[in-house]
Amino acid sequence: MKVCVMGLIQSPLCEMLGIEYPVIQGGMAWIADAPLAAAVSNGGGLGLISAMNADADWLRQEIRKAKTMTDKPFGVNIMLMSPFVDDVARVVVEEGVRVITTGAGNPGKYMKLWQDAGICVLPVVASVALARLVVRSGAPAVIAEGSESGGHIGETTTMALVPQVADAVPVPVIAAGGIADGRGLAAALMLGASGVQMGTRFLVAKECTVHPNYKQKVLKARDIDTIATGKRLGHPVRSLKNAYSRDYFKKEYDSSVSDVDLEALGGGALYRAAKEGDEKNGCFLAGQVAGMVRQEQPAAEIIREVCDEAEQQLRGATQWVS
Secondary structure (H helix, E strand, O other): OOOEEEOOEEEOHHHHHOOOOOEEEOOOOOOOOHHHHHHHHHOOOEEEEEOOOOOHHHHHHHHHHHHHHOOOOEEEEEEOOOOOHHHHHHHHHHOOOOEEEEEOOOOHHHHHHHHHOOOEEEEEEOOHHHHHHHHHOOOOOEEEEOOOOOEEOOOOOHHHHHHHHHHHOOOOEEEEOOOOOHHHHHHHHHOOOOEEEEOHHHHHEOOOOOOHHHHHHHHHOOOOOEEEEOHHHOOOEEEEOOHHHHHHHHHHOOOOOOHHHHHHHOOOHHHHHHOOOOOOOOOOEOOHHHHHOOOOEOHHHHHHHHHHHHHHHHHHHHHHOO
16 A cells, blocks of 8 residues: 655555645635645645635636646645535536545535545544544545634644544544644654644745735744634634734624624735735734744745654654653
8 A cells, every 4th residue: 555654654645645745735715825735735745725715716727727836636625614615616526626625614515526526525623523424424534623723713622632533533534733843743643643734834835925924923923922713703713913813802802892893803804914914904814833933945845844853753752662
């Protein structure tokens, strides 16, 4: 069986996804586009294009663009709450996408369509219950994402979630949330995962087209510089602290602010951060590991560095046993 091999590290994800290293790039809205996805895939990982709330025509163009930039497998992240999700679900089939990750819901409605097209569907899950549900629907692997991650988050941390999901389902588990280096990859493998998904680390990839102000905020972040907002509305997100996120957090606990007004406050905030670099009014989604990210690097270098570090960590693990 073909597996990922980096010294001691082996993972069945390589055969499943057609990649060299068990590293998946997160599907970050307004950030995960064709250039980043192609760079990650060319570097031996699995790059993703985020379908976010974009329409089918935009996604089709990005997929075709990525195909001109890499001959390696890449995927599409589909947000199931998107108003265009039905059209997007068909576009990935029509364009021959090989891998899909899904978020913000249960992909059961589309599983047969995608499976009949030979697409590998990797749902992002934040609970054991959802992991079991999507596996029963035919998912060949799941991405267990802990609350340390940037963007939409659940309640359970990666350290607690990954082993429970690994115990609950008979398919490979990819760990996500709070992973930015080889120590994180090594720890994920020890928790029962077969690989990792990283978002925040790839925000500062040289090929990432996010606004330079966004990259600088990540590079300057400390360990205490993220905040979770949106719990009142039932869909919390983690972002870097700034005037916008602090104001949102304050209004979230102000009974004079209606849910409608609070929802409106979030409109366009990520776009303002990712595309306009608005440091005051933008929402800069990032995980708690932002404080560990210290330099801009090519995507391929990031992948190799993470995997080399993980191998070193695993080789040194014998110091703890006699």
